[in-house]
Amino acid sequence: MAELNAFITEETVESDADGPLSGKTIAVKDNISTEGLRTTCGSAMLEEYVPPYDATVVTRLKESGATIVGKTNMDEFGMGGTTETSAYGPTKNPVDHSRVPGGSSGGSAAAVAAGDADLALGTDTGGSVRNPAAFCGVVGIKPTYGLVSRYGLVAYANSLEQIGPLAPTVREAAELLDVIAGPDDSDSTTREEGADSNYAAAADGDVDGLTVGVVTDLVEGADDRVVEVFEDAVADLESEGATVREVSLDSLEHAVQAYYVIAMSEASSNLARYDGVRYGVSASSASGGSEDGRSESSGVSGGFEGNWNDSFARSREAGFGPEVKRRVLLGTYALSAGYHEKYYKKAQDARAWIKRDFDEALSEADVLASPTMPVLPPKLGESLSDPLQLYLIDANTVPVNLANLPAISVPAGEADGLPVGLQLVGSKFGEAEIVRAASAAES
């Protein structure tokens, strides 16, 4: 296990409940609260944070009989697509140790791919379940917004994120989704859909009469090797009785821009809670500290002799890594006077446009298909130097979060010995259709 660095904390939490997941082991992403079990979000800020309560999904896992085997590595606060921004070091891809597992739920995907856990929970704000599922060769589902409770999920971008399952097969991922889906009094954005779901039953491989829309905009920019595997997977669905047609969504050109403006803006607000007073790194106890030595001058715990703002700013300098600082600063900028209309308002327009385009496309097709990731898994250390290039590899996954829709990534085959994922997008609360189509595509 240690070889991959898939876990930040390895600890077993048994359940004596008798349920659908009895006998199954599950790894939980480290931004999902576990009572009495350290939850770091991949950040030095929360190195010692121990939640006093369970997230609703964790309560449901325990009630279902699952055994939790640990908390998985992730990009810091979910901000990244390679698991390299973790303060606890990168996770390796089990398929090829010189490559990233994807992210931000890279530890969860790697744990499942390596067999260190039967199942895993990840979270998907802009692709963070589907991306590592594709790169590690496992199945990952991003549920419709509101299907799964976010209570106890440490917030990054509330309007975009959902907790989702990772598993070796479509049926097992659907079984885990059945356990965690459904309304929750503690999360007012949850909906009745999913209350008595049986998505696992939809994994019957029957795509006869199903219409699959290939989103050409998301195929054109992809690596040729990825496109070849993708086209074979679509041809297989066609040979099993599905009807394939092409669709194009003009709005998708603006998806990555809109996604990052909205995600960063929400992050700048959400991460304001890390002040080093209620939890997290206080200005004086910060390990690492500022490179110019300013934090060393604050000899008093909590910086009581300074003022609130200085102490706050020092705590955050020490506790946050570069990608988190970058996003909080850019989000602050996008929301600041004079720029709100130019960035945030326009991003909301783009989001509404993308939703409308998806609604139209899904009136012509039951599910929409694209490669999950436009590239093969990058080498470790290759992507961090240019943040913008890293954002662009999210092109195929972020539109789904902006549109609040469900999507699944299922292994489609390999190129150069590396896994390629097929992404299938469904209508709002159309989890059964994407599970059905994905189960037919499964090799």
Added chain:
Amino acid sequence: MSDSPVDADEVRHVAELARIDLDREEVEAFASQFADILAYFDALDEVPEVEQEADLVNVMRPDEVRECLSQEEALANAPETEDGYFKGPRVS
């Protein structure tokens, strides 16, 4: 190039608003990265005005006292506490 120029002073100003200290190297690196990223975001100018989803409704619950964390549990992760309160620096 972005029509919203970002220089080191702008980065320092935003960092102050966000309450994050930065060292000199960080300021320089961010100024150049932000110029690239914001130039990319500028393409949002081409997005037409689109009517937003109108069917959102508030979800309310009765304002009743419910079980919650004890004071001790709420304070358990605080670096410093005093007499059952969080302890922080002076506000002004």
